[in-house]
Amino acid sequence: MDEALLRSLTPSVLGILVRRGADFAAAEDAVQDALIEALRVWPADPPRDPKSWLVTAAWRKFLDTTRADAARRRREDLVDEEPAPGPAPTVDDTLQLYFLCAHPSLTPSSAVALTLRAVGGLTTRQIAQAYLVPEATMAQRISRAKRTISGVRFDQPGDVATVLRVLYLVFNEGYSGDVDLAAEAIRLTRQLAAAIDHPEVAGLLALMLLHHARRATRTAPDGSLVPLAEQDRGRWDTNSIAEGVEILQAALTRDRLGEFQAQAAIAALHADAPTVEETDWVQIVEWYDELARLTDSPVVRLNRAVAVGEADGPRAGLAALAALDDALPRHTAVAAYLHERDGDLATAARLYAEAARRAPNLAERDHLTRQAARLNARRGR
């Protein structure tokens, strides 16, 4: 059975139920039940028309629940009103679902969970595994999120920027489990790009594709991090890069620059360099300037300092770094790197060890400790 196909039908099935008069929370539960039913039944008995099957199953689940809720009159009204099954416009429904699940009244973690379930069609269990929390916790997070947005009208226009932030989080802060969250984020962003014509949606999709293209080379077989400069560029996914670059170029011609397009442009310049020495650092610095103008983020200026170090030499990089707050995450790691490039191995080794103590995750900590160890060994104690 094609689980991806099944899940791609989720938003339109949910949209149909809502337009038939089901409230969002109940419809979402019903669709989830229908998806679980499909996973059980389809392998042995595949339907001729998967979407109709899902709509029928979900609608039946919804009516069962409504019946159980003793809202008999309401149910009968709904049965009377049930429209003739047939093709329905689905693009707008899909878009509305994205807006609803990323509604600004939701916390980021709630918006992420709700988007993965109601738009992505993942089960609560899969989402819980992906974010390393108990299933009951995730179920509560999702039902609280649905309560929070229960007063929001389904046809209200939303803000694309909030949706993009949620999708970015899914891509960037997903952990592991059965579900590949990075691939899921790409799928959802692709689906969004098909529903709305917006250069930043394209920018985010390009950014994801360009980073995803390097994924296989970012970790060694033993799980340790491989920095960009040391990655085996021959193993980068050229199809993914080509698609990302094409999408980005089309977006940039619209002349409505945003942070995701700028980030994608930087990723594209890295992807474009056949060797690390051929990287166009001057242009990368220019894009970081653009990005700093758009976001005013200190993290951007930290990354810019690294790029300046490559474009104009480590001393220039250190000067750019000196202007930034040294409490910034990864500030010490950047300082260590620039000092190493500058030939001051003793300072670099000390800073790498300090950066390891401040590392936000184990993979980075091990990587930075290894860097300190490498320099200490080279200095031949």
Add this chain to the structure above:
Amino acid sequence: MAKYLLLKHYRGAPAPVNDVPMDQWTPEEISAHVQYMNDFAARLEKTGEFVDGQALAPEGTFVRYDGEGRPPVTDGPFAETKDLIAGWMVIDVDSYERALELAGELSAAPGAGGKPIHEWLELRPFLTEPPTITE
């Protein structure tokens, strides 16, 4: 079955036999150590004895209630704190002897020179739910 916590300390445990800071090892020794830890956890998952394993950042904050309507008071980190937890592994095993055996294996993770660290790990039993049959 009984659950045990294997506690690893940044500070507060007696000094291990092979006591060399990690940034003074060779990169290969670090890789071997990380591999040993990963293999250990993977093996316990296979035997059905692994529950959880997490690492903690070395710096934290002390927090306490400061009365109605007031924000919590924070303090620290205290450099002089004697005991500093680095991380843990929770195991679910059939006996105390098995818990001791596993803690011993974990403590044998290789360090500088590829030799076991002999790190001191703290083994703490979980308090359980009361049993159904009590008489």
